[in-house]
Amino acid sequence: MKSRNFISREWARHYTINHLTGEIQFGDGKYGMIPPQGRNNIPMTRHKTDGGARGNKPANTINQLKTTIPYIDRVINLEAAAGGSDREPIDRVQERGQKFIRHRGGAVTVQDFEDLAYEASADIARVKAIAPTYDPLTEELWLDRNIKQEERDARVNKLKEIKAGLVKLFIVPRNDSPQPIPSLALIDRVETYLRDRASPTLNLWVGSPQWLQVSVTAEVVPTALEFADAVRTAVIQRLETFLHPLTGGVSGQGWEFGREPHESDFYSLIEAIDSVDYVRSLSVKIEPEPPSPPEPFLIFSGSHNITLFLSEIGG
Known part of the structure; x- marks a missing residue:
């Protein structure tokens, strides 16, 4: 435990704490005192830590006690757990x-x-x-x-x-x-x-900004009959990933405020999927109407209707 302006001596009762992980580190006998042997010999008046972003849980999802408490039958979080964050890059x-x-x-x-x-x-x-x-x-x-x-x-x-x-x-x-x-x-x-x-x-x-729901209706022709179920699942997953406001988009960096997708984006997206021959038709529904500038909006994925045309396989 040493810095440019301070060095912990071997007798100093010093420690360091990582506020992100909750880890406490004591001295090694050269820089800072080694704690005495035994149990219950290090008192702590207050200690606070969290689990990072994974500790942010929606309401009504925490319903288990890690340890039993007398006269407590069950627990539930009526409000969402928020405020946890991971280490800043x-x-x-x-x-x-x-x-x-x-x-x-x-x-x-x-x-x-x-x-x-x-x-x-x-x-x-x-x-x-x-x-x-x-x-x-x-x-x-x-x-x-x-x-x-x-x-x-x-x-x-x-x-x-x-x-x-x-x-x-x-x-x-x-x-x-x-x-x-x-x-x-x-x-x-x-x-x-x-x-x-x-x-x-x-x-x-x-x-929060106004949110526009984007729903895609498409008629897709797979390359083979045995790929039909897998194609429908893959198309829906690809659409949901592409339309995520933070991790979607062409570059995977999310969507800018006020940016709407175009039909050409979905044609190239779907036809790039393995086992997809071509897209027979496609339409995009965005609701509600975008607000007037300069009010910003973001898009998110709605429900998608994907129809497979098996009769045109190999046609």
Whole structure:
């Protein structure tokens, strides 16, 4: 146990603790004292650790006791277990360090809000911040006499709906769910973290982006009859993987905010599967309608209807 400015002597009752794994390491007799032999000779007043991201369990999934407790029949978690995270990758640490030099721990620009949101929790995978974009001072309706009264009233109502200075922050948690929606605990943590580092007059909203469900209906011709069941399963699995918002897409890095897939993406995706001869027809259904810019959205996989045309095998 030694550092540039400090060295533990052989008599020092020092130890190190890994806050990620909960591992405690004592001295070796040269750097730090070796604990005395025996049992129950190392008191600990408080110790806290978690299991990383695997400890984040949905509600109503923890239903077993590891040890029996008198008068307790059963247990259940009414709320989701959240907040656990794995060790931060070194490349993300390096990237975060560069961004800190720019924002210095203060949220001013849109980029600052996004960077600080990542620092609020390692459980966040994607962030999108939107600053106010509607400036009534730039509108010409107040001076243009040619604008009809109906249009003038519509713009006035729009001004009333928009809250001045409102910053919207859309966050997506890091998990394998087809539609990763942030928990209330995560939203509260990010909002609190940002408010502590922004102007007291900040008007901030933190939540989930709008989600668009993508469902594919396709008619597929397999290369052979014996591959029929395997082809249907493979096509559905490939579609679900491709449409995952965080790990899908062409590059496997997820989908950008506001990006919709095209039919050509699915044609090439399905026809690249082994035992698929060709796609006879294909249609894509996206619902609901995408929001108006600049409101962001993300896609996720819906239910897919795959029909096999066995009569055209070898045709």
